[in-house]
Amino acid sequence: MEGNAGPMTYSLETGNILTTPIGYIESCFKTKNGTPRQPSVCSLSRACLRISKSVFNNPEHSLMGLEEFSHVWVLFVFHKNGRLSCKAKVQPPRLNGAKTGVFSTRSPHRPNAIGLTLARLEKVEGGTLYLSGIDMIQGTPVLDIKPYISEYDSPKAMVPCQNDSAGNEENNKATVSCRDEPNGQMQTVCHQFSNKTERETIACINELPHIPLEPQEREKVKDLNTVFNALSSFAIEDISTCDEDASSHLEDDLIPEPSSFGVTCLHETKDACKTDSFVPSWVKHSPVANLKVRFTPNSEMELRQFQAPGDSGAPSLRYFKSIEEAKCAISTVLSADPRSVYRRKQCQDRLFYFSLDTIHITCWFGDGFAEVLKVQSLDSCTESLK
Numbered sequence: 001m002e003g004n005a006g007p008m009t010y011s012l013e014t015g016n017i018l019t020t021p022i023g024y025i026e027s028c029f030k031t032k033n034g035t036p037r038q039p040s041v042c043s044l045s046r047a048c049l050r051i052s053k054s055v056f057n058n059p060e061h062s063l064m065g066l067e068e069f070s071h072v073w074v075l076f077v078f079h080k081n082g083r084l085s086c087k088a089k090v091q092p093p094r095l096n097g098a099k100t101g102v103f104s105t106r107s108p109h110r111p112n113a114i115g116l117t118l119a120r121l122e123k124v125e126g127g128t129l130y131l132s133g134i135d136m137i138q139g140t141p142v143l144d145i146k147p148y149i150s151e152y153d154s155p156k157a158m159v160p161c162q163n164d165s166a167g168n169e170e171n172n173k174a175t176v177s178c179r180d181e182p183n184g185q186m187q188t189v190c191h192q193f194s195n196k197t198e199r200e201t202i203a204c205i206n207e208l209p210h211i212p213l214e215p216q217e218r219e220k221v222k223d224l225n226t227v228f229n230a231l232s233s234f235a236i237e238d239i240s241t242c243d244e245d246a247s248s249h250l251e252d253d254l255i256p257e258p259s260s261f262g263v264t265c266l267h268e269t270k271d272a273c274k275t276d277s278f279v280p281s282w283v284k285h286s287p288v289a290n291l292k293v294r295f296t297p298n299s300e301m302e303l304r305q306f307q308a309p310g311d312s313g314a315p316s317l318r319y320f321k322s323i324e325e326a327k328c329a330i331s332t333v334l335s336a337d338p339r340s341v342y343r344r345k346q347c348q349d350r351l352f353y354f355s356l357d358t359i360h361i362t363c364w365f366g367d368g369f370a371e372v373l374k375v376q377s378l379d380s381c382t383e384s385l386k
């Protein structure tokens with residue numbers, strides 16, 4: 001896509017491109033206030049995305065095959081940031097006021113204002129995707145959708161093979177990823193295919209016609225079946241070649257050892273198969289504690305007046321399938337303390353408003369808890385504000 005707009009020259013080569021949203025999110029979250037900071041906070045949150053006919057004449061064609069994936073990455077624009085500007089250091093709410101570099105956070109205020117969310121794909125109907133576990137507000141422009149593939153997208157799938165030298169037949173090793181079927185966790189195994197290390201080769205490779213092995217290599221592998229019978233519960237997912245010289249460690253380290261997931265797996269060396277990811281401690285142990293959430297008897301009663309979708313009578317829910325789901329979603333949103341650091345510190349006694357689906361919620365925060373005071377229909381609230 002190339003073109004001119006003012007002084008800026010758009011060019012794919014330079015990365016200055018003009019984006020066109022593939023569609024706009026219809027979300028149970030209408031405003032930023034109260035929208036979870038990450039999709040994992042509220043798995044019940046729902047949205048749908050209709051692929052725009054201005055992008056593809058037949059949007060349903062672009063979604064062909066996607067229903068075979070459980071999750072999708074959603075790349076979107078933080079269109080309600082106010083302006084396209086950001087600071088190099090930001091204050092993520094989880095750090096409760098402390099600063100860190102913008103690129104070490106998931107702050108919406110970043111160069112290009114691009115967001116990335118991993119959402120569950122509930123279903124695909126025609127040119128529409130139905131998503132859950134989202135953190136995007138109504139009207140969010142979506143730039144792209146990609147299937148989530150744990151075998152590619154997880155650090156567990158990454159084999160640290162240094163000094164890649166494709167074509168060096170002598171030293172070529174195959175890198176095989178095995179998956180433990182029951183829990184879907186990935187473990188990785190490295191094996192050498194040169195003569196002196198053939199016994200370390202994975203036996204179950206024979207079951208993988210798609211693996212790019214020379215016939216003589218495949219032949220060698222056959223004899224190893226017995227050695228690797230223990231691996232029969234694994235599905236080999238992928239194979240690539242590399243030339244890292246770690247063969248000397250293989251003898252001792254090819255003993256099956258229990259992994260952190262209770263899965264037995266072969267490791268070439270512990271060092272060569274470092275596939276665990278890590279994050280700074282503030283991500284897991286935020287100084288901001290989760291809150292207890294409670295409803296006043298009155299707000300409970302108000303919530304019960306909402307109807308599940310399809311039921312007659314108003315007010316009715318659109319995204320949540322039951323009052324219980326709605327209550328659970330409200331609780332998870334509040335438990336994660338959706339207030340900004342400023343509000344948390346400077347306006348502790350102020351009422352907090354947010355909306356979820358067709359519900360407008362009024363609550364307040366005390367020491368370690370959030371209390372829902374009022375539950376109204378979003379429509380009636382908007383009407384009274386007019």
Ligand SMILES: C[S@@+](CC[C@H](N)C(=O)[O-])C[C@H]1O[C@@H](n2cnc3c(N)ncnc32)[C@H](O)[C@@H]1O
Nearest residue numbers: 032035036037078079080106115116136137140
């Ligand atoms: C911290 S960001 C994380 C988004 C995404 N998971 C990521 O990591 O890029 C999520 C917050 O962005 C805000 N937000 C969601 N959609 C937005 C939009 N379209 N424009 C501006 N802010 C948005 C909401 O306040 C939400 O709590």
